[in-house]
Amino acid sequence: MIAGKVVGSVVATRKNDKLVGNKFMIVELVGKMSGDAKQVIAIDNIGAGIGEYVLVAQGSAARVGCNMADAPVDAAIVGIIDDGTGLE
Amino acid sequence: MIAGKVVGSVVATRKNDKLVGNKFMIVELVGKMSGDAKQVIAIDNIGAGIGEYVLVAQGSAARVGCNMADAPVDAAIVGIIDDGTGLE
Amino acid sequence: MIAGKVVGSVVATRKNDKLVGNKFMIVELVGKMSGDAKQVIAIDNIGAGIGEYVLVAQGSAARVGCNMADAPVDAAIVGIIDDGTGLE
Amino acid sequence: MIAGKVVGSVVATRKNDKLVGNKFMIVELVGKMSGDAKQVIAIDNIGAGIGEYVLVAQGSAARVGCNMADAPVDAAIVGIIDDGTGLE
Amino acid sequence: MIAGKVVGSVVATRKNDKLVGNKFMIVELVGKMSGDAKQVIAIDNIGAGIGEYVLVAQGSAARVGCNMADAPVDAAIVGIIDDGTGLE
Numbered sequence: 001m002i003a004g005k006v007v008g009s010v011v012a013t014r015k016n017d018k019l020v021g022n023k024f025m026i027v028e029l030v031g032k033m034s035g036d037a038k039q040v041i042a043i044d045n046i047g048a049g050i051g052e053y054v055l056v057a058q059g060s061a062a063r064v065g066c067n068m069a070d071a072p073v074d075a076a077i078v079g080i081i082d083d084g085t086g087l088e
Numbered sequence: 089m090i091a092g093k094v095v096g097s098v099v100a101t102r103k104n105d106k107l108v109g110n111k112f113m114i115v116e117l118v119g120k121m122s123g124d125a126k127q128v129i130a131i132d133n134i135g136a137g138i139g140e141y142v143l144v145a146q147g148s149a150a151r152v153g154c155n156m157a158d159a160p161v162d163a164a165i166v167g168i169i170d171d172g173t174g175l176e
Numbered sequence: 177m178i179a180g181k182v183v184g185s186v187v188a189t190r191k192n193d194k195l196v197g198n199k200f201m202i203v204e205l206v207g208k209m210s211g212d213a214k215q216v217i218a219i220d221n222i223g224a225g226i227g228e229y230v231l232v233a234q235g236s237a238a239r240v241g242c243n244m245a246d247a248p249v250d251a252a253i254v255g256i257i258d259d260g261t262g263l264e
Numbered sequence: 265m266i267a268g269k270v271v272g273s274v275v276a277t278r279k280n281d282k283l284v285g286n287k288f289m290i291v292e293l294v295g296k297m298s299g300d301a302k303q304v305i306a307i308d309n310i311g312a313g314i315g316e317y318v319l320v321a322q323g324s325a326a327r328v329g330c331n332m333a334d335a336p337v338d339a340a341i342v343g344i345i346d347d348g349t350g351l352e
Numbered sequence: 353m354i355a356g357k358v359v360g361s362v363v364a365t366r367k368n369d370k371l372v373g374n375k376f377m378i379v380e381l382v383g384k385m386s387g388d389a390k391q392v393i394a395i396d397n398i399g400a401g402i403g404e405y406v407l408v409a410q411g412s413a414a415r416v417g418c419n420m421a422d423a424p425v426d427a428a429i430v431g432i433i434d435d436g437t438g439l440e
Contacts, residue, residue: 001288001305001338003274010091010175012143012167014134018153019167024089024143026175028120032292035300035388036123036211041089041143045336046278055276055288055305057336060148060324065282065336072133072145072153072166074089078336079276079283087274087290098179098263100231100255102222106241107255112177112231114263116208123300124211124387129177129231148236160221160233160241160254162177186355186439188407188431192397194417195430200353200407202439204384212299212387217353217407236412248397248409248417248430250353265376265393265426267362296380299388309424310366319364319376319393321424324412329370329424342371342424343364351362351378 001055001078002033003087006048010041018071025077027056030087042075043068053084089143089166090121091175094136098129106159113165115144118175130163131156141172177231177254179263180205182224186217194247201253203232206263218251219244229260265319265342266297267351270312274305282335289341291320294351306339307332317348353407353430355439356381358400362393370423377429379408382439394427395420405436 004027012024023044029037030053040056045066048054054077062076063069081087092115100112111132117125118141128144133154136142142165150164151157169175180203188200199220205213206229216232221242224230230253238252239245257263268291276288287308293301294317304320309330312318318341326340327333345351356379364376375396381389382405392408397418400406406429414428415421433439 002301003305008174010143010172011170013170015143015167016133016153024167029301030303032303033301033305037090037117037121039118039120041091041121045280055274055279057338059338061327061336061338063149063153064334065280065327070152072089072149072164074145074147074149076336079279079288082275082277084274086272096262098231098260099258101258103231103255104221104241112255125178125205125209127206127208129179129209151237151241158240160237160252162233162235162237184438186407186436187434189434190398191407191431192417200431213354213381213385215382215384217355217385239413239417246416248353248413248428250409250411250413265424266389267393293389294391296391297389297393309368319362319367321426323426325415325424325426328422329368329415340424343367343376346363346365348362350360 001057002029004029004056006050006052016072040075042077043073044077046077046080048077048080053081055079089145090117092117092144094138094140104160128163130165131161132165134165136165136168141169143167177233178205178209180232182226182228192248216251218253219249221252221254222256224253224256229257231255265321266293268293268320270314270316280336304339306341307337309340309342312341312344317345319343353409354381354385356408358402358404368424392427394429395425397428397430400429400432405433407431
């Protein structure tokens with residue numbers, strides 16, 4: 001998993017049917033956990049708010065682990081980090 | 089998922105049988121979501137047009153989530169972002 | 177998927193049994209689709225020749241989509257691009 | 265797999281139900297095995313301590329190989345390296 | 353797949369039960385096939401020796417293709433390249 005900070009969200013009215021009802025959060029990855037890519041869009045499985053530090057699972061873990069095994073989801077917020085300030 | 093802008097398409101007359109009937113769109117990734125690689129080729133699952141900002145799912149999510157679980161597809165456009173200008 | 181140009185092949189006489197009969201092509205990725213890594217070795221599922229531009233599927237899509245779900249294959253050529261000169 | 269050194273851990277009180285009971289270790293990757301991203305968060309499957317060098321499995325291997333196939337886990341510590349000093 | 357040269361191995365006495373009996377080889381990736389990360393640790397499925405050039409399969413292909421589908425393995429040596437000097 002990687003850690004990041006929720007910095008916004010994206011709205012997609014037209015989308016794959018299996019994605020209906022999900023929120024697409026923009027997560028800015030913590031410095032030492034990000035490569036050249038600094039952000040990822042993740043489904044919110046927990047109820048994270050803007051500014052919170054979160055754990056993001058990527059790949060098949062995101063859909064299989066969040067009860068949406070047949071949805072086109074490759075990243076999901078799966079935890080809220082209690083104190084992420086030390087990670088920056 | 090990552091966000092990008094559809095900038096073109098690719099034609100492949102000779103291809104794996106399971107790919108017949110699909111469009112291969114060239115997606116230029118949004119700056120903060122791209123690493124050293126700036127583009128990816130994604131199957132269009134939604135009907136995206138050139139210039140539109142899209143959500144792209146990668147890995148097994150692309151084929152499993154788009155009802156083509158047994159096709160050699162590792163990236164799919166799964167949503168059209170209503171306003172992607174803030175992402176650039 | 178990513179696009180690349182077939183620039184050579186690799187011979188491996190000793191290999192996993194499930195790989196017997198396959199050709200291992202060296203694909204040089206198109207500039208905007210390559211990261212720091214410029215090449216990948218892909219099974220040829222189509223009959224691609226040296227110098228041709230090809231579509232490469234990566235990850236589980238390569239083996240599942242090419243009828244070799246139980247082989248140790250993580251990249252496959254799945255299409256020949258009709259004209260790849262614009263991609264360079 | 266990649267090698268890294270356990271440098272800390274992360275606490276997430278609110279998390280996906282399937283993650284309850286797991287420890288989230290921050291692993292700093294060994295220089296030649298890390299890309300631009302220098303750290304990853306991995307479930308501890310072995311009982312690793314801060315400062316130990318560990319083997320980390322990523323992707324579906326992490327959850328399938330650690331008896332948590334339906335959990336949103338994409339990285340797991342699966343071995344303690346007896347002597348990792350030569351890897352730095 | 354990617355090509356690399358076996359440069360060493362790692363010993364892990366404490367490890368996931370499904371990994372017992374496996375050798376963990378350090379593979380230095382061939383220049384054009386490596387990104388920022390220059391090395392990976394791979395299970396040896398073939399009997400590769402130090403200094404040999406090898407084919408490495410990554411991701412689920414490594415465990416599914418090497419008859420260890422339920423082990424936490426994400427990289428495996430699946431072939432010995434007959435002559436890898438042209439790849440450097």
